Amino acid sequence: MTFPTQMLWPLVKLTVTQPGTAAKVIRGARIPREIAWMALILAAVVTALMVGLVQMISPPEPVTLETGEVLEPLILSPLQLVSLSLFGAAGLTIALWMVGRKLGGAGDFDALLAGMAWLQIVMVVVQGAQVLGLLIVPFLGLVIALVGVVVFLRALGHFVRELHGFQSMGQAVGAIVLSFVALFAVIFLAVLLLLGGSAGAMS
Numbered sequence: 001m002t003f004p005t006q007m008l009w010p011l012v013k014l015t016v017t018q019p020g021t022a023a024k025v026i027r028g029a030r031i032p033r034e035i036a037w038m039a040l041i042l043a044a045v046v047t048a049l050m051v052g053l054v055q056m057i058s059p060p061e062p063v064t065l066e067t068g069e070v071l072e073p074l075i076l077s078p079l080q081l082v083s084l085s086l087f088g089a090a091g092l093t094i095a096l097w098m099v100g101r102k103l104g105g106a107g108d109f110d111a112l113l114a115g116m117a118w119l120q121i122v123m124v125v126v127q128g129a130q131v132l133g134l135l136i137v138p139f140l141g142l143v144i145a146l147v148g149v150v151v152f153l154r155a156l157g158h159f160v161r162e163l164h165g166f167q168s169m170g171q172a173v174g175a176i177v178l179s180f181v182a183l184f185a186v187i188f189l190a191v192l193l194l195l196g197g198s199a200g201a202m203s
Contacts, residue, residue: 015122016151019158023115027163031114040113043120044089048081050127057134058141089120091186095179096160103175105164115159123152 015022031039055075062070076084093116097109126148134141161172 011118012122012125015118015155019155020162022118022155023159023162026115026118026159027108027111029114031110031117033110033113036110036114036117040089040093040117040120041086043117043124044085045082046124047089047120047127048078048085050124050131051085052078052081053131054127054134054141057131058138087187088183089116091183092116092179095182096175099179099182100160100164100166100175103164103166103171103178105160105166105171105175107160107164112160112163115163119152119155119159122155123148126151 011022011025014025060075062072064070093113096116097107097112100107100112126144130141130144130148132141133144156176157169157172160166160175161169164172164175166172166175
C-alpha cells in the first residue's frame, strides 16, 4: 500500500496535530526500504542546504567573553553540513530501532525508517517556513525554528511509541534519550579516533 501525492500536505498537518495517527498511516503505507532510504537521504541533504541558507540570511555573531576574548561562530561548509545531516538522520534511525528493541519494542525497521524519513520531510517544510520568516521579520524566523523543534520532538515521541508498540510515552521518551546518548557517544569516539590518527600521522 502507498499513499497518493495529494495526501502529503494533509499528512503534514496530521503529523503536527495527531502524530500518533500519522505514524499509523506511515506504517500502513508499507513504504519499501529503498524508497524510505532515498527519502531520508534527500530530506537530510535539503535540511543541510536549508541550514546553510539560514546561516547566509542571518549569520551568527561572534561572542565576546568577560575576559575580552572573542569567540568566532562555528560555520560549517556545505559538504560538512550535508555529511552531518546524513549521519545524524541515519544514525538516529538505527539507534532508535536498536535501543527500542532492547527496551522491549517490537518495531519493524522498515516502518521506523519510513517514519523517520517522513519526519525529516516535515522538518524541511518547517525550515522552509523559517527561511520565509527570516526574510520577513528575523524574530519570526526564530519563533518558527523553536516551534519546529517542539513539533519534531513531540512527533518523534509519538512515532517511536506507535511504531515500536510501546504501552506508554515514558518508554518512547526513554528510547529516544538513550538513542541520542548512544549516537553522541559514537560521534565522540569517532572524533577521538580521528584526532588520534591525525596526531599519530603528524608524529
